[in-house]
Amino acid sequence: MTALQISPEHIWEALAGVPDPEIPVVSITDMGMVRDVQLDGKKATVTFTPTFSGCPALRVIAQSIEDAVKGLGVPEVEVRSTLTPPWTTDWINADARERLRQYGIAPPAPAGEGLITLEAEPTRCPRCGSLNVSMTASFGSTLCKRLYVCGNCKEPFEGFKSV
Template sequence: MVTATGAALDAAGVERARSVAAQVPDPEVPVLSIDDLGILRDVTARDGAVHVTITPTYSGCPAVQTIRDDVVQRLHEAGFPDVVVRTTLTPAWTTDWMSEDGRRKLREYGIAPPQRVPGGPVPLTLSLRCPRCGSPRTRELSRFGSTACKSLWVCGDCREPFDHFKDH
């Protein structure tokens, strides 16, 4: 790839572009980056542009356009003039793609992270640990929380409501 100044973009430049894109915050859960969530799938250079591929957490995610715009803006600000962002739905996003650091950030933010079950079926969640007090005495109030990818729960001990990032 050749930049606007005519300099070729080498592997280090592509890695820098990936690093910039990886820091874009999720607009619905701003404590997480799109890399923490695992929706940043690929960053390459071809045809004179940086190509970024993202996979939304679900096909109807209303944040996709905002994420796309933020990726383009951040890369432009970092000196990458030509940016193409592609959304792919295959393979479908899974919570297995979420980083351990992202799961930790969710807990610290007060959202119960999804359970990690690599290679196995998604378990039926009867109870979660409260991200505030750690109690297992919790119950689901609503299958849908502040966004479609979260459900609303309440703790029986501290009585605080909290979101749970759904297992996909």
């Protein structure tokens, strides 16, 4: 395929194969990070919103996007990141939520409308499904997750914060 034969749909398909660098069972499109794909002749512009403004994987994500698009034969790729609108956990698709759960990470509850609350939303254990869980730390392996332990199966797990 040449750059002139490539459509935005081809680019979206390629980006669907780019894993989230911190959670390899979901892609950057599954997580709703890719906001826009534009083609102008031999140049592609991909705009993405990171899940967290201070995400340490920003450069990795941008390079992975560029590599995936160039892998299609597009000679010039511009990768833009934007914080407007801010990413929300509501952008995670349903299939990705289930893969997160199977991977052992409690998917976030819908963020919904309104103000961010300081109280954690009810979290279900991704292993046994129990709501009998306790938060053990406000931050997990990344700032967007919390650490929990299940009171029923006694397993520790991470859960996404709803934003």
